[in-house]
Amino acid sequence: MTVHRYVGGNHVRQDAFDKVTGEADYVHDLALPGMLHARIKISPHASARIVKVDVSQALALPGVRVVLTGEELDHQLGLYMADKRILARGVVRYQGEPVVAVAAESEAIAAEACELVQVEYEPLPAVLDVEAALAEGAALVHPDLHTYSHMKGVFFPVPHSNIAHHQKIRKGDVERGFVEADFVFENSFQNPPVQHVPLETHAVIARALTRDRMDVTTSAQSPFTVRNILAHTFKVPHNNVRVRIPHVGGGFGGKAGIHLEPLAYMLSRRAGGRPVKIVATREEEFNTLPSRQGLKTRLKTGVTREGKLVAVKAQYLWDAGAHADYGVNIGRAAATAGAGPYSVPNCHVDSLVVYTNKVFGTAFRGFGHLEVMWGVERNLDIIAHQLGISPREIRERNFLRPGESTITGEIFTESHGRPDLCLQKVAEAVGYEPKSPPATIPTGKVRGRGIASLHKAPAMPVFTSCSCIIKLNEDASAQVLISGVDYGQGTYTALAGIAAQELSIPVETVQVVFDQDTATQPYDWQTVASRFAFMGGNAVIAAAGDCLDQLRQTAAQVLHAPVDDLICEDGTIRVRQNPDQALTYQQVVQGYTYENGNSIGGPVIGRGRYIAQGLTHLDPQTGQGKAAINWTYGAHAVEIEVDTDTGEVEIVNIASCFDAGRVLHEGLCRTQVEGGVLQGLGSTLTEGFRFDELGRLLNPSFVDYKIPTAKDMPRKMSQHFVETPQLDGPHGARGIGEHPMIAVPSAVGNALFDALGIQFHELPLTPERVYLTIKRARARAHRNSER
Amino acid sequence: MSANEIKIKLTINGAPWEGEVPVEMTLLRFLRERLALSGAKEGCGIGECGACTILVDGRPVNSCMMLAVEADGASLRTVEGEAQGGELSPLQRAFVEHHAVQCGFCTPGMLMSAQALLERNPSPTDDEIIEAIAGNLCRCTGYAAIIAAIRSVCPTDHPRAGGDA
Numbered sequence: 001m002t003v004h005r006y007v008g009g010n011h012v013r014q015d016a017f018d019k020v021t022g023e024a025d026y027v028h029d030l031a032l033p034g035m036l037h038a039r040i041k042i043s044p045h046a047s048a049r050i051v052k053v054d055v056s057q058a059l060a061l062p063g064v065r066v067v068l069t070g071e072e073l074d075h076q077l078g079l080y081m082a083d084k085r086i087l088a089r090g091v092v093r094y095q096g097e098p099v100v101a102v103a104a105e106s107e108a109i110a111a112e113a114c115e116l117v118q119v120e121y122e123p124l125p126a127v128l129d130v131e132a133a134l135a136e137g138a139a140l141v142h143p144d145l146h147t148y149s150h151m152k153g154v155f156f157p158v159p160h161s162n163i164a165h166h167q168k169i170r171k172g173d174v175e176r177g178f179v180e181a182d183f184v185f186e187n188s189f190q191n192p193p194v195q196h197v198p199l200e201t202h203a204v205i206a207r208a209l210t211r212d213r214m215d216v217t218t219s220a221q222s223p224f225t226v227r228n229i230l231a232h233t234f235k236v237p238h239n240n241v242r243v244r245i246p247h248v249g250g251g252f253g254g255k256a257g258i259h260l261e262p263l264a265y266m267l268s269r270r271a272g273g274r275p276v277k278i279v280a281t282r283e284e285e286f287n288t289l290p291s292r293q294g295l296k297t298r299l300k301t302g303v304t305r306e307g308k309l310v311a312v313k314a315q316y317l318w319d320a321g322a323h324a325d326y327g328v329n330i331g332r333a334a335a336t337a338g339a340g341p342y343s344v345p346n347c348h349v350d351s352l353v354v355y356t357n358k359v360f361g362t363a364f365r366g367f368g369h370l371e372v373m374w375g376v377e378r379n380l381d382i383i384a385h386q387l388g389i390s391p392r393e394i395r396e397r398n399f400l401r402p403g404e405s406t407i408t409g410e411i412f413t414e415s416h417g418r419p420d421l422c423l424q425k426v427a428e429a430v431g432y433e434p435k436s437p438p439a440t441i442p443t444g445k446v447r448g449r450g451i452a453s454l455h456k457a458p459a460m461p462v463f464t465s466c467s468c469i470i471k472l473n474e475d476a477s478a479q480v481l482i483s484g485v486d487y488g489q490g491t492y493t494a495l496a497g498i499a500a501q502e503l504s505i506p507v508e509t510v511q512v513v514f515d516q517d518t519a520t521q522p523y524d525w526q527t528v529a530s531r532f533a534f535m536g537g538n539a540v541i542a543a544a545g546d547c548l549d550q551l552r553q554t555a556a557q558v559l560h561a562p563v564d565d566l567i568c569e570d571g572t573i574r575v576r577q578n579p580d581q582a583l584t585y586q587q588v589v590q591g592y593t594y595e596n597g598n599s600i601g602g603p604v605i606g607r608g609r610y611i612a613q614g615l616t617h618l619d620p621q622t623g624q625g626k627a628a629i630n631w632t633y634g635a636h637a638v639e640i641e642v643d644t645d646t647g648e649v650e651i652v653n654i655a656s657c658f659d660a661g662r663v664l665h666e667g668l669c670r671t672q673v674e675g676g677v678l679q680g681l682g683s684t685l686t687e688g689f690r691f692d693e694l695g696r697l698l699n700p701s702f703v704d705y706k707i708p709t710a711k712d713m714p715r716k717m718s719q720h721f722v723e724t725p726q727l728d729g730p731h732g733a734r735g736i737g738e739h740p741m742i743a744v745p746s747a748v749g750n751a752l753f754d755a756l757g758i759q760f761h762e763l764p765l766t767p768e769r770v771y772l773t774i775k776r777a778r779a780r781a782h783r784n785s786e787r
Numbered sequence: 788m789s790a791n792e793i794k795i796k797l798t799i800n801g802a803p804w805e806g807e808v809p810v811e812m813t814l815l816r817f818l819r820e821r822l823a824l825s826g827a828k829e830g831c832g833i834g835e836c837g838a839c840t841i842l843v844d845g846r847p848v849n850s851c852m853m854l855a856v857e858a859d860g861a862s863l864r865t866v867e868g869e870a871q872g873g874e875l876s877p878l879q880r881a882f883v884e885h886h887a888v889q890c891g892f893c894t895p896g897m898l899m900s901a902q903a904l905l906e907r908n909p910s911p912t913d914d915e916i917i918e919a920i921a922g923n924l925c926r927c928t929g930y931a932a933i934i935a936a937i938r939s940v941c942p943t944d945h946p947r948a949g950g951d952a
Binding site for chain 2: 012013015016017018019020021022024025026028029196197198199200201247248249250251252281282487488489490667668670671674675676677678679701702703707708709710711713717
C-alpha cells in the first residue's frame with residue numbers, strides 16, 4: 001500500500017507543463033469572434049479641468065466603432081471607497097488617468113483615433129506631496145469626498161480634506177511612556193511609489209450581452225471581487241455578471257480589485273455587444289494602472305537604558321495618489337503592524353491615507369509592510385547604536401512573548417510563531433556579529449552586515465471566506481474547484497498536495513482547475529494577503545473530508561459495516577478490523593452497482609468552506625480588536641559590499657527565514673522566497689517612481705525603471721523555515737507569499753550603516769543616492785574636524 | 788498582393804511557410820496572429836523584457852523588434868516546437884523539475900534564450916548562463932531556480948556562483 005504523504009513534499013507544479021510548452025493561455029493570447037480592440041487616451045496633466053473634448057475626427061476614422069468619454073459615464077466605483085471613475089469626468093486627477101477610450105477594428109486604428117481626439121485642459125494646482133496635501137488650504141483632490149460611499153465603520157475619510165482614511169491605534173499612554181523612558185529618539189523615513197511590474201500587463205476582454213448581462217475574461221487576482229464590483233457599479237444581479245480568469249502573468253497585488261473591466265464592458269455595450277479587448281501597454285502599466293503607495297514615516301520612540309521599548313508614536317503618511325479605493329485598507333492594515341513584532345506597552349499610531357495628484361496606489365505584496373518596516377527596522381538599529389547595544393540584542397529584548405499583547409490588544413501566544421528563532425537562524429547563516437561601525441567613513445569597497453525582523457498578518461474583512469468543491473471522477477481521480485487564483489505563487493500545487501493526502505490518492509491524479517469562472521466555481525473572497533493557502537487549505541481539507549464521508553456512506557451499505565469502522569487509504573475503503581473487506585474508490589465514486597443492477601450512492605462531490613475565525617471590528621478611536629487570523633514572523637540577514645567610489649551596493653549573501661507554521665511544499669516555499677527576496681531587492685536598490693515638478697511620471701518604461709535581472713542576483717541566497725504550527729492552519733501552515741519581500745530594504749539599510757557608519761532614511765538605495773550621501777557625510781565630517 | 792504586403796518564405800518549427808505579410812508587421816505579431824503561435828509573449832514591445840524571445844537561425848531574437856519581412860528565408864523556432872512527439876525537451880523537463888516556472892509569462896522566452904545558449908555552448912559557466920538570460924526579465928522566481936534548471940542539463944560541472952537551488 002502506498003502512503004500518500006505530500007504535505008512538505010516537492011511534487012511537480014500543477015501548471016508547469018502548460019507553461020513550459022506555451023500551451024498556457026493568458027488573456028493576452030485570447031480572441032473572440034468579432035472582437036474590437038481598444039486603446040485609451042490619457043491625461044498629460046496631474047490636475048486639470050477638462051474644458052472640451054472633441055472626438056469628431058476620431059469618429060470619422062475608418063474602422064473606429066466607439067469613442068467614449070467620461071461625460072457619458074455616471075458611475076463611480078471602488079473596492080472599499082468608491083472614488084474612481086471609469087474615465088475622467090470634469091477633471092483629471094493624475095497624469096496617466098484615462099480620459100477617452102476608443103474601440104476599433106484593430107489596435108492600430110484605435111491608437112490612431114486616440115491621437116485624433118482633441119482634449120482641451122485648464123491646468124489646476126496639483127498637490128504632489130502628502131505634507132502639501134495636508135496643509136491648510138491645500139487644493140482638494142476629491143472635493144466631494146464627503147459624498148462618496150465607502151465601507152462604513154471600518155474606514156474614516158475626513159470630509160473636505162485630502163484624507164481618505166485616518167487609522168488610529170491607541171494603546172496605553174504614550175506621553176506618559178515618553179516621560180518614563182530613559183531616552184526618546186525621533187527619526188523619519190521615506191519610501192517612493194513602486195510598480196508591481198507583472199510581466200503580463202493588465203488585459204481584459206468584455207462582452208456586453210442583452211438583458212444587462214456581461215461576460216468578462218480578465219487578467220485579475222480575484223474573480224468574485226471583480227464580479228461583485230461590476231454588479232454593484234452597473235446595478236445588475238450577480239447572475240448577470242460572468243467573470244472568467246485564465247492563466248495570469250503575475251499580479252503581486254496590482255491585479256487585485258478592479259481595473260480595466262468596467263471600461264471594456266462599457267465599450268462593448270456601446271459597440272452593440274461586440275467583444276472589446278484592452279491590453280495595457282507597458283507605459284500604461286506604469287502610469288495609468290496603480291502602483292504601491294509612497295510613504296513618509298515619523299517615529300518617536302521612548303526606550304529604557306537597556307533598550308526596552310516603552311513608547312512608540314508613529315505617524316504614517318501614505319501617498320495614495322488620486323484614488324484610495326484599495327489604499328485605505330493599506331493604511332489600516334499596516335498601522336496594525338506599525339510597531340514591528342515587538343511588545344510596546346504604550347503606542348500611538350496615526351496612519352493617514354492621503355490623496356495627491358499622482359498615479360494611485362494599491363495592494364503590493366506585503367500591503368504596506370515593506371514600507372512600514374523600512375522605518376521600524378531602521379529606527380531600531382539607529383537606537384541600538386545610540387544606546388551602545390547590538391541590533392540583535394535590541395530586537396531580542398523586545399520581541400513579543402507569550403502573554404504580551406500586540407498594539408491592537410491581541411494576546412501573543414506560543415503558537416503565534418517564533419520571531420526570535422527566525423532572527424537567530426538568519427544571523428547565523430550570514431555570520432552576523434555585533435561590531436561597532438567605522439569611526440571614520442571608509443574608502444574603497446567595504447563590507448557590512450545587517451539584520452531586520454518582520455511580521456505581517458492578512459488584512460481582510462471580518463467575514464472573509466473561501467469555499468471548495470472536489471469532484472471525484474470516474475477513475476477515482478479528483479478535480480478541485482476553488483476560486484483563489486494561482487497567478488504563479490503555486491498555491492494550487494500546495495492545495496493539490498493537501499487534497500491528495502487527505503483523500504489518500506496519488507497527487508498526480510489531483511487536478512486543481514486553473515480556469516476560473518464565477519458561473520461554475522465556488523465563492524472565494526480575494527487572492528491577496530497571503531491568506532489563500534491558509535483559508536483555501538482549510539476549505540480543501542473540509543471538502544476532501546466530505547468526499548470521504550460520501551464514499552464511506554455508500555461503502556458501509558455494500559460492506560455491511562458501520563460507517564465509523566471504515567477507513568479510506570490508498571484509494572480503498574476498508575473495514576478497519578477486517579482489511580480484506582474492502583471496495584476501491586473507483587467502485588463507489590459514481591455510485592455502487594450491485595450484481596443485479598440495483599445502484600446506490602451517486603457521484604461524489606465534496607463541499608468545503610472556511611470563514612475567518614474570531615476577527616473583530618477595530619475600535620474606531622483606539623484601533624483595539626482582533627485584526628488578524630494569524631501572523632507570520634520572519635527575518636532577513638544580509639552581507640553587502642558597497643563601493644564608496646561609485647555608491648554601488650552588491651548583495652554578497654542574504655538569508656531569509658519565516659515561521660511558516662508548516663512548510664506545505666518544500667520547493668515552492670523555497671522558490672517563493674527566492675523570488676520575493678529579489679523583488680524586495682528591487683525595491684531596495686533601484687525601483688521607485690520619479691516625478692517632475694508638474695507631477696508627470698519620468699520613468700514609465702523598462703529603460704528608465706529597472707527591475708532586477710539575472711545579473712542582479714545576490715552572490716548567495718539561503719532560505720530557512722521555522723515550523724511552529726498554526727493551530728487552525730491547514731496542517732499547521734500559515735501564509736508566506738508576501739513576507740519574503742518585507743524588510744529586505746531594512747536589512748540592507750542596516751548593513752550600509754554597519755559598513756559606512758552612515759544612516760540612510762530614504763529608498764531606493766541607488767548608487768546615486770548612496771554616493772551622494774557618502775559625499776555629504778564626508779563633507780560634514782571634514783567641517784566638524786576643522787572646528 | 789496588396790501594395791504594402793510582401794511575400795516571404797520561411798521555416799517555422801521545421802515546417803515550411805509561405806505567404807504575404809504586411810511590411811509593418813512585427814515578427815511577434817506575425818507569430819501570434821498569423822500562425823496562432825502565442826507562446827512568445829509581448830511584455831513591453833520595446834525589446835527590454837525578452838518575453839518575446841524566439842530563435843532566428845538559432846540565434847535568440849526579441850521578435851517584437853524584428854519585422855516579419857526580415858525573417859524571409861530564415862528558420863524560426865518558438866517554444867511550441869521544443870517538445871517533440873509529446874515529450875518535453877530536456878530543458879523544459881528541467882524547468883518543471885526545478886520549479887523554474889511561476890506565473891509562466893516569461894517562460895517561453897527564457898527557455899528559448901537558454902536553449903540557444905546550450906546549443907552554442909553545451910557546458911556554460913554560471914556567469915555565461917546569467918549573461919545569456921540577462922535580457923529576459925522574470926518578476927517571480929528571482930532567477931535562482933531558472934539557473935539551476937539550465938545548469939542541470941549541462942554535462943559538465945563548473946564552479947558555481949549565485950543562487951543555491
